[in-house]
Amino acid sequence: MVILLVLGLVLSLANAQFSRDFTVQKNHNMARVSGTWNSLFMASDNMTRIRENGDLRLFIRKINILKNGSLKFDFHFMVQGECVAVTMVCEKTETNGEFTVAYEGENRVWLSETDYRTYVIFYMENIKNGTKTHVLAFYVRIPKFEKSYLKRFEYVCKIYGLDSQSIIDLIDKDNCYVVPKRT
Ligand SMILES: *[C@@H]1O[C@H](CO)[C@@H](O)[C@H](O)[C@H]1NC(C)=O
Ligand SMILES: *[C@@H]1O[C@H](CO)[C@@H](O)[C@H](O)[C@H]1NC(C)=O
Numbered sequence: 001m002v003i004l005l006v007l008g009l010v011l012s013l014a015n016a017q018f019s020r021d022f023t024v025q026k027n028h029n030m031a032r033v034s035g036t037w038n039s040l041f042m043a044s045d046n047m048t049r050i051r052e053n054g055d056l057r058l059f060i061r062k063i064n065i066l067k068n069g070s071l072k073f074d075f076h077f078m079v080q081g082e083c084v085a086v087t088m089v090c091e092k093t094e095t096n097g098e099f100t101v102a103y104e105g106e107n108r109v110w111l112s113e114t115d116y117r118t119y120v121i122f123y124m125e126n127i128k129n130g131t132k133t134h135v136l137a138f139y140v141r142i143p144k145f146e147k148s149y150l151k152r153f154e155y156v157c158k159i160y161g162l163d164s165q166s167i168i169d170l171i172d173k174d175n176c177y178v179v180p181k182r183t
């Protein structure tokens with residue numbers, strides 16, 4: 001009995017440790033996140049904001065790290081059938097991988113995880129009119145669905161308390177997407 005309790009405690013401590021390390025992964029090399037990205041999935045605890053006509057339904061184009069450490073996101077979204085470009089400069093904070101930006105309220109943005117080469121996951125906390133909303137975004141270098149991406153995203157969403165029903169698929173939903181010229 002005692003052994004089981006101790007084992008349980010050790011396991012829950014291990015889990016707590018894991019999720020803390022996971023959500024606040026240190027030492028991201030932000031420069032390597034620069035470049036072209038495509039939105040593949042999003043998730044939120046308020047679906048209205050990421051569904052069609054949602055104010056946080058944004059399609060990523062490009063991420064650049066600026067000289068002063070800010071992170072510049074080039075997005076576009078649809079407004080009444082028109083593609084609108086929006087640039088968001090997220091100011092860096094004292095915490096590595098954490099940024100703030102005003103857009104449809106106040107936001108705190110974290111780079112959750114990335115392999116730099118194929119995918120990146122951002123986590124955002126939005127406060128608009130006193131209401132807090134959590135959003136996760138999964139971006140890929142090459143706009144192509146992979147089962148393993150969805151599995152990974154589901155796993156990460158769960159850590160942030162969002163189940164798979166909170167996930168929307170953005171592939172082929174990007175009406176502004178123009179196939180880039182091969183160089
Ligand atoms: C979800 O977002 C919509 C649109 O901004 C808002 O009207 C609604 O109150 C939000 N719901 C919750 C539960 O925050
Ligand atoms: C960093 O540079 C960008 C672009 O020049 C600017 O918009 C932003 O305000 C700067 N941030 C800080 C903290 O100086």
Ligand SMILES: *[C@@H]1O[C@H](CO)[C@@H](O)[C@H](O)[C@H]1NC(C)=O
Pocket residue numbers: 129
């Ligand atoms: C903000 O919240 C207040 C109080 O809940 C509400 O009366 C007001 O209509 C909201 N404003 C917007 C823009 O949603």
